Amino acid sequence: MDYDFTTLASFTINQKAFLATIILGVASGLLGAFVVVRRIALVGDALSHAVLPGVVLGFVMCHMLGIDKNPWVIFSCAVSIGLLGAGMVRAIESTTRLKSDAALGIVLASFFGVGLAMQSGLKDYIDNRAGISTYIYGNAAMISDADLAAMFWTTFVLVVVVWLLIRPLLVVSFDSGFAVGLGYPVKWLNFIFYTLLTFSVVVSMQAVGVILVSALLITPAATAYLLTDRLYRMMLYAVGFAVASGLLGCYVSLTIDSADVPTGPLIALTAAILFGLVYLMAPQHGVISKSLKVFRRKQRINRENTLKAIYKMLENEGFAHDGVGLRDLAEVRKRSIEEVKLDVQRLRKSKEASFDDAKSGIYLTPSGWRRAVEIVRNHRLWELYLTNQADYDADHVHDDAEKIEHVIGASTVRQLERDLDFPVLDPHGKPIPSVSQTMAQQSDGGSQKGATGY
Amino acid sequence: MVDLRKEQQVINMVEWIERPFILGAEDVFYLVMMAFFVALPCSQLGAFLVLRRMSLVGDAISHSVLPGIVVAFLFTEDLSSPWLLVGASGAGLLVTFMIEMIHSKTRVKQDAAIGIAFTSLFAIGVILVSVYASKVHIDADCVVYGKLVSILDHDSVTMLGYDVPKPLVTSAIVAILTMLTVIVCYRILLLSSFDPGMAASIGYRPRIVHYALMAVLSMVVVTSFQAVGAILVIALLIIPAASAYLCSHRLKVMLLLSGVHALISSVMGLYLYVWMDCSFAAAMVVAGSILFLFAWFFGPADGIIIKAFHRRSISLGND
Numbered sequence: 148m149d150y151d152f153t154t155l156a157s158f159t160i161n162q163k164a165f166l167a168t169i170i171l172g173v174a175s176g177l178l179g180a181f182v183v184v185r186r187i188a189l190v191g192d193a194l195s196h197a198v199l200p201g202v203v204l205g206f207v208m209c210h211m212l213g214i215d216k217n218p219w220v221i222f223s224c225a226v227s228i229g230l231l232g233a234g235m236v237r238a239i240e241s242t243t244r245l246k247s248d249a250a251l252g253i254v255l256a257s258f259f260g261v262g263l264a265m266q267s268g269l270k271d272y273i274d275n276r277a278g279i280s281t282y283i284y285g286n287a288a289m290i291s292d293a294d295l296a297a298m299f300w301t302t303f304v305l306v307v308v309v310w311l312l313i314r315p316l317l318v319v320s321f322d323s324g325f326a327v328g329l330g331y332p333v334k335w336l337n338f339i340f341y342t343l344l345t346f347s348v349v350v351s352m353q354a355v356g357v358i359l360v361s362a363l364l365i366t367p368a369a370t371a372y373l374l375t376d377r378l379y380r381m382m383l384y385a386v387g388f389a390v391a392s393g394l395l396g397c398y399v400s401l402t403i404d405s406a407d408v409p410t411g412p413l414i415a416l417t418a419a420i421l422f423g424l425v426y427l428m429a430p431q432h433g434v435i436s437k438s439l440k441v442f443r444r445k446q447r448i449n450r451e452n453t454l455k456a457i458y459k460m461l462e463n464e465g466f467a468h469d470g471v472g473l474r475d476l477a478e479v480r481k482r483s484i485e486e487v488k489l490d491v492q493r494l495r496k497s498k499e500a501s502f503d504d505a506k507s508g509i510y511l512t513p514s515g516w517r518r519a520v521e522i523v524r525n526h527r528l529w530e531l532y533l534t535n536q537a538d539y540d541a542d543h544v545h546d547d548a549e550k551i552e553h554v555i556g557a558s559t560v561r562q563l564e565r566d567l568d569f570p571v572l573d574p575h576g577k578p579i580p581s582v583s584q585t586m587a588q589q590s591d592g593g594s595q596k597g598a599t600g601y
Numbered sequence: 602m603v604d605l606r607k608e609q610q611v612i613n614m615v616e617w618i619e620r621p622f623i624l625g626a627e628d629v630f631y632l633v634m635m636a637f638f639v640a641l642p643c644s645q646l647g648a649f650l651v652l653r654r655m656s657l658v659g660d661a662i663s664h665s666v667l668p669g670i671v672v673a674f675l676f677t678e679d680l681s682s683p684w685l686l687v688g689a690s691g692a693g694l695l696v697t698f699m700i701e702m703i704h705s706k707t708r709v710k711q712d713a714a715i716g717i718a719f720t721s722l723f724a725i726g727v728i729l730v731s732v733y734a735s736k737v738h739i740d741a742d743c744v745v746y747g748k749l750v751s752i753l754d755h756d757s758v759t760m761l762g763y764d765v766p767k768p769l770v771t772s773a774i775v776a777i778l779t780m781l782t783v784i785v786c787y788r789i790l791l792l793s794s795f796d797p798g799m800a801a802s803i804g805y806r807p808r809i810v811h812y813a814l815m816a817v818l819s820m821v822v823v824t825s826f827q828a829v830g831a832i833l834v835i836a837l838l839i840i841p842a843a844s845a846y847l848c849s850h851r852l853k854v855m856l857l858l859s860g861v862h863a864l865i866s867s868v869m870g871l872y873l874y875v876w877m878d879c880s881f882a883a884a885m886v887v888a889g890s891i892l893f894l895f896a897w898f899f900g901p902a903d904g905i906i907i908k909a910f911h912r913r914s915i916s917l918g919n920d
Contacts, residue, residue: 183709183710183713186710186712186713187712188710188712188713188715188716189657189660189712189715189716191716192657192660192716196832239897242897242905242908243846243847243897243903244846244847244903245651245843245846245847246654248654248655248656248657249651249654249656249839249842249843249846251656251657252656252657252659252660252835252838252839252843253839253840253843253890253893255660255835256833256835256836256839256840256886256890257836257840257886257887257889257890257893259832259833259836259886260833260836260882260883260885260886260887260889260890261883261886261887261890262883263745263746263833263879263880263882263883263886264873264877264879264880264883264884264886264887265879266879267746267878267879267880267883268877268878268879270878283745284727284745358664358720358723358832359720359723359724361716361720362716362717362720362721362724364716365713365716365717365720366716366717366720366721368713369709369713369714369716369717372708372709372713373707373708373709408728408731408732409727409731411724411727412723412724412725412726412727412728412731413724413728415720415721415723415724416721416724416725416728418721419717419720419721419724422717422721426703426706426707432707432708433707434706434707437706
């Protein structure tokens, strides 16, 4: 367990700053994943403010003991005060009508106020003033070798504990009732969790500053949350994003000319930009892919409704014609000619209908016909199901079927056919068409009993 | 200012009480009034935040007005310009909107959305402050600690024969306007806080009420910014209201008590500031927190002692 500190001395200040951001990226990414899935993101924020009096107390203790700024003294004071803050939140929530948001706000504000009052009032008892403002504003370049070693060992302990307790922590995070049922000591697990959370907050504080610690805790984990459904993978991604934003932010802070820009805000901003990118581009939960999905679905439903309208028009004429007129379709769909023209063009693109300019008639292709029949069939089967099996009135089933016809899959249709004993007529007396029939067969005399949809 | 720590420490009650007046009776009065006029509008709006369970949205807004202030300042180069109010309420609305966009469009929940939104805006604000440090007269310290005492160095306006510092006049106007708004909109705020559905059915559009409250909140936050900084505002918003909440079940009484809390913590804050020679804003928060502890233990509506007493009388009754 003997770490060779002499190797640290060979690093430059910049390398140490980068090393520090890697360490804190690991600590906050790991815990951040839990914090985000447990929906206690702002507990992290409250804790980071609440540890300030602890940090000041640590500096004062160092002065009293007559030693130089010692990271371990500061660390233990900060962690104890942080836990006191977490306990206060619990106490306020459980003994008063105040809700968790107010409890967090009170602890955050009052502890931070006390910390600032101590820091400004106990000036004479604090030897290292620059050191204390590192904790408030965050400056990766100000981190000393001893700080770095403390950060490393804390993070090491944190990783080991998370690794050992991963399953219980996971169960407690997702379903604490279930954890009680399994016989886990939930209270202790929560205590360990909050202790670890305080660890990670204190670790990141020197590089990011009191106020923006929660950025490093929440933002990378939320970014990861948009990319995966699995907690292990989410933890991994969260660590990756946290380390990446730490390194990038630190790099920018060290390279830009005006050296006054602290590291913390740059790291927080990088994390936010990464979140923004993923927010837009994530394959499953991203805003772009989601709205694209919605757009595609709307287009498909619109196409299917046009096909259905054409089918019904053909059916009303007893399938005497093979095509329908543009104007008639517009009337049935209650749309302008231009809109319907666009609809038909989309059908032509998907090769479900063809359009004859001369007669301005629309003709279904075989695949278009099949899709139209499928939709009408789904619609009428569902209507029948609602009237027969669910005891709906026949005049109440149409709107529901309008929606469901686009979404029920083949297996549901199969099930409906079986349950309804392969029906021929819907509740309104219209024939339920079968997909295997062509248009000609349909006009010949409707479907025979027992015809299936496929 | 007199360096108080060099004064001989005399343990004498009267001396301790008189000590703030070393600053001069007029200045003491101005400081307390300034603190009060900053704390009063915050406490009134805070009451509605606590009732609507939006305390942490208040926290988010108080952090996020920073970039709005800095950008407005870069254009106007005047810290007392009304454009700062516009910039700040713009930033306040932006953060509210961001929170909404994140948690309604993705599966990230509201708490994480708040965290992401305000930290990114605050980070931008701090970066702007440090990049334009030479141009902007807001330093990083002011963001954290506030500069309440600096009102004494400002220009003053002569009113009724007294030289009243300008920021005090501004804060007083904001405080009065906020009070008037709360009184005029009392019914809307009351109804939409307790029963949003009912409020909507009468025609108070919940979204409009929400955004309007956020805009007013941002303006109040920005006027208190200079005095107490961006972070301690949350204390002025939540702590008075939470303390009052433990003392009464009635909204009107709660608003009144929040105001009283603001006044007492201003006076106590001044004493703590002088005794400990620390930041005034922080001293005010410490005073407010002590008052909260009192309310927590002795609050007549929801205090620990009164509840224990009730429990005891119930169990006695059962015997």
